[in-house]
Amino acid sequence: MMEILSGVILGSFFSWLFTHIYYKKSSAKIPDWAKPIVEKLPQSEPTEQELLQLFQEALNSRSAIPDPVLGHVACPECFSPSPDFNQTLYGDDSHTVVIKTCPQCGWSEHAEV
Numbered sequence: 001m002m003e004i005l006s007g008v009i010l011g012s013f014f015s016w017l018f019t020h021i022y023y024k025k026s027s028a029k030i031p032d033w034a035k036p037i038v039e040k041l042p043q044s045e046p047t048e049q050e051l052l053q054l055f056q057e058a059l060n061s062r063s064a065i066p067d068p069v070l071g072h073v074a075c076p077e078c079f080s081p082s083p084d085f086n087q088t089l090y091g092d093d094s095h096t097v098v099i100k101t102c103p104q105c106g107w108s109e110h111a112e113v
C-alpha cells in the first residue's frame with residue numbers, strides 16, 4: 001500500500017515538474033498573441049472556438065501577421081514571427097521560387113509564385 005501511495009505521489013510530482021518546466025520553457029518562445037492560451041493551459045483546456053477567436057483577434061490587431069507567400073504567422077518549428085523570415089528569390093521569366101528561412105532555427109520552406 002505504501003509503495004503504491006509513494007508511486008502515485010512521485011508520479012504526480014514528476015508530472016507537475018515536467019508541466020512546470022515545459023510551461024516555463026515554451027512561454028519564452030511563443031508569440032505574444034498565444035500567451036493568453038498558454039497561460040490558461042494549466043487551469044483548463046481551451047476549446048477550438050476559443051483558440052480560433054484568439055487567433056482571429058490577433059490577426060485583427062495585426063499582432064499576428066500572415067506571411068504573404070506561405071500564410072504562416074510564425075515559424076512552425078520555433079514560433080518566431082513571420083515578419084522575421086529571410087526571403088530568397090530564384091527564377092526566370094516564367095517561374096519564380098521564393099524560399100523563406102527562419103533566422104532563429106533554420107527552418108525553411110519554398111513556394112512557387
Ligand SMILES: [Zn+2]
Binds near residue numbers: 079105
Ligand atoms: Zn524557427
